[in-house]
Amino acid sequence: MYSYIFGERKVLPQNPKPWRINLLLEISRSAWKEVSTAVEASLCKDAEYLTLKDLFDNTIPLVLDIYAVLFRSGDFEAYLESCFRVWTIFLKFSRRNYTKAPLMFLSDIFYWELNQHPILGTIKAELPKFSDSTVEIFHSFLRRGTQKHTDADQLIKYGHYINLLRLDSSGFRENFAHTSSWAKYEYSVQDITQLTKKSACFLLQCFSDIYTRVFHHNLLISLPLQTYPSSSKRKHEExxxxxxxxxxxxxxxxxxxxxxxxxxxxxxxxxxxxxxxxxxxNGSKCLHCLAFLQNGIDEHVQSLQESLLNPDKKKNKKKKTQAKESEENNPCDNDDEIEPINYRTSSLEKALREFQSQ
Incomplete structure (x- = not known):
């Protein structure tokens, strides 16, 4: 999508900066709103279609809203539900450590609720105040000014220095405001509108390709058969x-x-x-997904308990080292310049007509 929007020669870095990720997510969500009605009327249960539809309907809105909207607005119930939804995403993609942190948070909430602990009422009333953004910012500055070979004493001294700048109004905050990549987000409303339309054309092209492949290479989805109550049990039911x-x-x-x-x-x-x-x-539940989620919770809770009981036991150290080295070798996004926008007449209406005529 990035190359389609900004030109074939433009390649998205493997580690893009936050503002670039946010831009792509926002225009993807807006573009899906433009074409979702037409797309949903043409396709149904193809595997590729369902995967993309889940991405645009569930995953992208969840990523964009869980902190910026739900957490900051103090909507505790919606935020709690979104935390579980985030965990299901980590479970689907087998993200090792990420599958445990949300379960720990949910376990704490349910424990406090069961025991009527007063801290739960405080969290519900003052949710936006329980933010670790200050810690994350501090950690980012610490990593930026240190190297792998920096010893503990040097880290402590540099941490004290950063904390000293924080107390100076012209130090920490000004440094963060002027050096943050978010400060370079300079796309205008007209730019975003144009990018959204081009992204919508890209989505229509993707779903058109899926529509064509449906008749040539169907992806077989095997699901266990749904079970129903036996005849003996039915006699006692309505x-x-x-x-x-x-x-x-x-x-x-x-x-x-x-x-x-x-x-x-x-x-x-x-x-x-x-x-x-x-x-x-069935109690308004999907029995197929319910079993998958229940097994995932049991498996990762057991793994978490084992890791807590054996803190000195290092598991899969080799895999983690290789993954870390792989991430370090990936090219980073060091370019803060925005990509130029080509203001041609939008072909979104034409693309919609062609898609609907298939």
């Missing part, structure tokens, strides 16, 4: 309602015997589809 299918020799057919088209359906954000009756009967 009557679900039966009807006769004479041609099928089924005098007492149930709702789930019919194709989805014969009943209102519920398409969940995870991509699974249920009859509305079955979905409600």
């Amino acid at each position: 009557n679900f309602g039966t009807f006769s299918l004479t041609a099928m020799n089924m005098p007492e057919a149930q709702l789930w015997h019919l194709p989805l088209g014969f009943s209102p359906i519920e398409v969940l954000s995870c991509g699974h589809t249920y009859h509305k009756f079955c979905y409600n009967n």
Whole structure:
């Protein structure tokens, strides 16, 4: 997408600066709003489509809003839910340490709630004040001014020096304001609008390619069959309602015997589809995803407990060292200049017409 928007010769660095990441996420979300209606009317349960739809509907809005909107506004319940959603993303991509930190936070919250601890009321009332941004900024300055071979005494001295600058109004804050890459975010409203339209054209092209591949290379998705109560258990439950299918020799057919088209359906954000009756009967839960999340919680809680009980045991040290060396060898984004915008007549309307005519 980056090369499509700014030109084929422009390559996104492997470690882009925060303002560049934020720019791409914002225009991606805005572009999806422009084309989502047309795209959703053309595709359904293709694997590629579901993956991209989940990215634009769930992941990107979550990343953009969890701190900037939910945390800063003090919406504790929405923030708590978003923390669990973030954990599900880490679980899907097997991010080792990241799968434990959200569970620790959620465990603390549930423990305080169970024991009616007063700290929970304080957190709910003053959520924005529980921010570690000051610590993160301090740590960034510390890393910027030190090297790998810096010993503990030198780190302590430099930390005291940074703290001294913090007390000086012309030191720490001015230094941060003028050197931060966020201060170089200079795109105008007109620039953002143009970038959004070009990004929307890129999305339509991506989904057009998916639409074409659906008829040539379908990705098979294998799911376990949904289980239903046995006949002995049904006798003690309320009557679900039966009807006769004479041609099928089924005098007492149930709702789930019919194709989805014969009943209102519920398409969940995870991509699974249920009859509305079955979905409600399951407690408004996706049984496929529920088992996956429950197993993930059990596995990572057990791993966390083992690591806490054995703090001196170093696991997978070699893998972590290799991953760290790989990250250090990746080219960084040292360019703070914004990319030029080519103000050509937007072809978004034309791209929409071509996509809808497929």
